[in-house]
Amino acid sequence: MIQGTTSDAGKSLFVTALCRWLKRRDIRVAPFKPQNMALNSAVTCNGGEIGRAQAVQAYACGVLPHTDMNPVLLKPNSDIGAQVIIHGQAIGNMNALDYQDYKTTAWQAVLASYERLSAQYEAIIVEGAGSPAEINLRQQDIANMGFAERINCPVILIADIDRGGVFAHLVGTLALLSPSEQARIQGYVINRFRGDLRLLQPGLEWLNNHTGKPVLGVLPYFKELYLEAEDTLIKHQENKAAQRVRIVIPTLPRLSNHTDFDPLRLHPNSEVIFVGTGESIPAADLIILPGSKAVAADLMWLRNQGWETAIHRHLRYGGKIIGICGGFQMLGQTIADPLGLEGTPGSAPGLGLLEMNTTLTAHKRLINTRGHLILNQAPVQGYEIHAGITAGQALTRPAVLLETGNDGAMSEDGQILGTYLHGLFESAAALNAILQWAGIAQPAAIDYLAQRESTIEQLADAVDAHCDTNWLMRWLEIKH
Known part of the structure; x- marks a missing residue:
C-alpha cells in the first residue's frame, strides 16, 4: 500500500508507476483504492463509476477499469456532504457524520472488492487517501491504516519534497501512528526532487538512523507529466505557439x-x-x-x-x-x-x-x-x-x-x-x-493519448532508475 504524508504527495503517480513497472514484468497487477473522495471520475467496463486516477492506473496495468478497483467513491456536493457511490452506483447523499455511521456497511463493500481482486491478480497496489495521520478520522478508517491493518498489508510512505519540510512530514506522520502502524511502514519514497542528490544524502542517512526505516527511492521532479490528476486542478501550461x-x-x-x-x-x-x-x-x-x-x-x-x-x-x-x-x-x-x-x-x-x-x-x-x-x-x-x-x-x-x-x-x-x-x-x-x-x-497534430502512454512509460522508467527495485520485488513477494 502507498500512503502519503499529505494530499497530492504523489500517491496516485507512484501507484501508476508501480502498476506499469510490474506489467512490464508480465505480472498480473491491479490498482485498488478502498475509499476515494474526488469529483473526477470514470465509467468502468461493468457500468459503474470510479475515481479517474484508478481508471488511469488500470490502463497502466493493461486491464479494463472495474468498480472493484475503487469500491467507495465520495463526490462532494457541499462543504459538509457528498454523494456516496458504492461498487460504482450512487446510493444517496450523506453528510460527514452520517457517513461515519455508514462506514460499517462501506467496510463490507471494500473487503468484498479486495477479495475478488485478490483472486484474480498476482499483485495489488493499494493507494491511500490524504494522510494516515489524520487522527480525527481514525475511527472506522477505511482509506489508510485501518485498511492496511485489517488485511495485514505493508506500507510505503511517500512525501513531496517540493513543498518543503519533507523530513518533518515523514517523521511527524510516523510519530502520530500507533506502534503497530509504525511497524507496518517499510520505508519511504521522496517525490519531486530537483538538484544534486549528494546534497540530500545526509538527510536520507539521518532519516534512516532516526526512524530505522530506509529511503527506498527519490523520484525526480518531472517538468511535464501528461497524466490526469486525481482532484487537483492544474493551471500551469508551457510551450505555447504564437497562434492560439x-x-x-x-x-x-x-x-x-x-x-x-x-x-x-x-x-x-x-x-x-x-x-x-x-x-x-x-x-x-x-x-x-x-x-x-x-x-x-x-x-x-x-x-x-x-x-x-x-x-x-x-x-x-x-x-x-x-x-x-x-x-x-x-x-x-x-x-x-x-x-x-x-x-x-x-x-x-x-x-x-x-x-x-x-x-x-x-x-x-x-x-x-x-x-x-x-x-x-x-x-x-x-x-x-x-x-x-x-x-x-x-x-x-x-x-x-x-x-x-x-x-x-x-x-x-x-x-x-x-x-x-x-x-x-x-x-x-x-x-x-x-x-x-x-x-x-x-x-498542431497532438495525440493526447500517446502523450499519456509516454508519461506512464516514463514513470515506470523512473522506478527502475531511482528506486530500490530488488527491495520492491522482495516486498511484493514476487518470484519473477
Missing part, C-alpha cells in the same frame, strides 16, 4: 471532471484560463462551461460572478461556447430538481441559450461510448456520467452522433455546442476539429 485560441473556463465551486480539459491545456495552440471567485472574466475565443456536481448552485454562482452578462457579450462578438454535462444543462431554459438530489427540491432558470429543459432524476446514466462530432465528422470517444434527462427542440440538432444514440445540441448559428460526453477532447481528430471551429486554421 484563448479558452476561458469558470472554476465552479463543484466543478467535476476537470480532467476533460487536460488535452486543451497541453495543446500548443490553446491558452486555457481558469477563472475563480472574484476574478475578472477576460475576453475569450471560446468559453467552456464544465461539469458540475451541483448544477443549480453552480449556475447561481456563475450569475453572481457576472458570467451571464459576460457570456451574452461574448456571443454578440462572435465567440464560441461549449457546455459539457452540467455545463450543457446550464445552457437550457430550466433545470428541475424535483427530488432534491443536489439540494432543495425545485426548479432554476438556465441561461436560455438552447431550447431545452433538464430534469434531474435518481437514475444516473453511466456509459462508455464512441461516435462522430458534427464538426468535420471527427471521430470521438468518451463516457457519460449524469443524473439528468434533457428534452427540447435544440436536441433535433445534435452535436455528437454516437453508437448509443444522438447526443447534445448545436445552435442554429453554430456558435454553441453542448454535450453530455466527457473525453470530448482526447481524440486528436476531435480536438483539432474543435480548435478549427474556435478559430485555429491549422492546429
Whole structure:
C-alpha cells in the first residue's frame, strides 16, 4: 500500500508507476483504492463509476477499469456532504457524520472488492487517501491504516519534497501512528526532487538512523507529466505557439471532471484560463462551461460572478461556447430538481441559450461510448456520467452522433455546442476539429493519448532508475 504524508504527495503517480513497472514484468497487477473522495471520475467496463486516477492506473496495468478497483467513491456536493457511490452506483447523499455511521456497511463493500481482486491478480497496489495521520478520522478508517491493518498489508510512505519540510512530514506522520502502524511502514519514497542528490544524502542517512526505516527511492521532479490528476486542478501550461485560441473556463465551486480539459491545456495552440471567485472574466475565443456536481448552485454562482452578462457579450462578438454535462444543462431554459438530489427540491432558470429543459432524476446514466462530432465528422470517444434527462427542440440538432444514440445540441448559428460526453477532447481528430471551429486554421497534430502512454512509460522508467527495485520485488513477494 502507498500512503502519503499529505494530499497530492504523489500517491496516485507512484501507484501508476508501480502498476506499469510490474506489467512490464508480465505480472498480473491491479490498482485498488478502498475509499476515494474526488469529483473526477470514470465509467468502468461493468457500468459503474470510479475515481479517474484508478481508471488511469488500470490502463497502466493493461486491464479494463472495474468498480472493484475503487469500491467507495465520495463526490462532494457541499462543504459538509457528498454523494456516496458504492461498487460504482450512487446510493444517496450523506453528510460527514452520517457517513461515519455508514462506514460499517462501506467496510463490507471494500473487503468484498479486495477479495475478488485478490483472486484474480498476482499483485495489488493499494493507494491511500490524504494522510494516515489524520487522527480525527481514525475511527472506522477505511482509506489508510485501518485498511492496511485489517488485511495485514505493508506500507510505503511517500512525501513531496517540493513543498518543503519533507523530513518533518515523514517523521511527524510516523510519530502520530500507533506502534503497530509504525511497524507496518517499510520505508519511504521522496517525490519531486530537483538538484544534486549528494546534497540530500545526509538527510536520507539521518532519516534512516532516526526512524530505522530506509529511503527506498527519490523520484525526480518531472517538468511535464501528461497524466490526469486525481482532484487537483492544474493551471500551469508551457510551450505555447504564437497562434492560439484563448479558452476561458469558470472554476465552479463543484466543478467535476476537470480532467476533460487536460488535452486543451497541453495543446500548443490553446491558452486555457481558469477563472475563480472574484476574478475578472477576460475576453475569450471560446468559453467552456464544465461539469458540475451541483448544477443549480453552480449556475447561481456563475450569475453572481457576472458570467451571464459576460457570456451574452461574448456571443454578440462572435465567440464560441461549449457546455459539457452540467455545463450543457446550464445552457437550457430550466433545470428541475424535483427530488432534491443536489439540494432543495425545485426548479432554476438556465441561461436560455438552447431550447431545452433538464430534469434531474435518481437514475444516473453511466456509459462508455464512441461516435462522430458534427464538426468535420471527427471521430470521438468518451463516457457519460449524469443524473439528468434533457428534452427540447435544440436536441433535433445534435452535436455528437454516437453508437448509443444522438447526443447534445448545436445552435442554429453554430456558435454553441453542448454535450453530455466527457473525453470530448482526447481524440486528436476531435480536438483539432474543435480548435478549427474556435478559430485555429491549422492546429498542431497532438495525440493526447500517446502523450499519456509516454508519461506512464516514463514513470515506470523512473522506478527502475531511482528506486530500490530488488527491495520492491522482495516486498511484493514476487518470484519473477
